[in-house]
Amino acid sequence: MIKKFLVFVVIINMSNLGCSMGADNDSRWKLVWFDEFDGKRLDDSNWIRCHRGKSDWANTMSDDPRLLEIDDSKLHLHGIANDARVEDPAPYLTAGITSKGKFSVQYGKVQIRARFKSAQGAWPALWMLGVEGQWPANGEIDLMEHLNFDQKIYQTVHSEYTVKFDKTNTPKSGGTAAIKRDDWNTYGCEWDADQIVFTVNGKLTHIYPRVPSAGDKQWPFDQPFYFIFSMQIGGKWVNGSGATNPEHYPASMSVDWVRVYEQQALLGQ
Numbered sequence: 001m002i003k004k005f006l007v008f009v010v011i012i013n014m015s016n017l018g019c020s021m022g023a024d025n026d027s028r029w030k031l032v033w034f035d036e037f038d039g040k041r042l043d044d045s046n047w048i049r050c051h052r053g054k055s056d057w058a059n060t061m062s063d064d065p066r067l068l069e070i071d072d073s074k075l076h077l078h079g080i081a082n083d084a085r086v087e088d089p090a091p092y093l094t095a096g097i098t099s100k101g102k103f104s105v106q107y108g109k110v111q112i113r114a115r116f117k118s119a120q121g122a123w124p125a126l127w128m129l130g131v132e133g134q135w136p137a138n139g140e141i142d143l144m145e146h147l148n149f150d151q152k153i154y155q156t157v158h159s160e161y162t163v164k165f166d167k168t169n170t171p172k173s174g175g176t177a178a179i180k181r182d183d184w185n186t187y188g189c190e191w192d193a194d195q196i197v198f199t200v201n202g203k204l205t206h207i208y209p210r211v212p213s214a215g216d217k218q219w220p221f222d223q224p225f226y227f228i229f230s231m232q233i234g235g236k237w238v239n240g241s242g243a244t245n246p247e248h249y250p251a252s253m254s255v256d257w258v259r260v261y262e263q264q265a266l267l268g269q
């Protein structure tokens with residue numbers, strides 16, 4: 001039997017990544033979209049609330065006004081134990097927002113400053129989905145996922161290739177990064193036609209490269225992506241270490257700001 005192996009080489013030009021400094025101080029990047037959450041209400045030109053769905057990340061989403069607030073120029077997404085199970089049988093209620101239909105970006109630098117109040121069963125996440133196609137073929141970029149009381153976060157890509165075809169995790173689809181769990185941290189990526197470079201607090205944490213020989217299914221990241229910020233409670237993954245503990249709630253994720261930059265060269269400047 002002849003076995004075929006996928007071989008790839010990743011060449012990284014560190015001088016072009018700019019991962020050791022803030023984009024605000026780097027002339028190669030231009031700020032093209034942001035939200036500082038400095039109003040009194042969610043800016044509906046940028047965002048809509050996430051609605052409940054069957055997937056683990058969305059099956060406790062609710063429009064309950066207690067779950068989303070903007071205060072002191074920060075967005076707060078709360079998760080609570082449901083105190084009205086007769087009207088809604090979900091054991092917990094959570095909030096999320098998405099820029100779907102409002103804003104999307106293809107390539108650039110994304111930075112999001114956030115913090116969370118941890119709990120057993122809590123699963124806050126900052127992530128992006130491709131505009132065209134159905135999951136997983138449209139692609140997913142997870143800038144930050146946090147589980148329970150972990151001192152680390154997960155950064156991952158998903159695609160039809162990673163979910164259905166790649167049995168060896170080649171190239172490696174994700175990694176973890178240590179954080180000071182209760183502090184503000186900045187999560188993001190630098191993304192172009194050849195690779196997605198994940199960062200935490202401006203430092204490189206993981207690189208996912210495009211591998212042309214793997215085909216189009218490996219790289220659905222050549223289209224616009226929109227944001228999802230979700231404060232979820234429960235699910236197969238987060239409950240792998242134990243059941244959700246109702247005594248730990250309410251929990252929350254707070255977002256200070258989100259900023260999107262494009263390279264000056266891409267803007268023709």
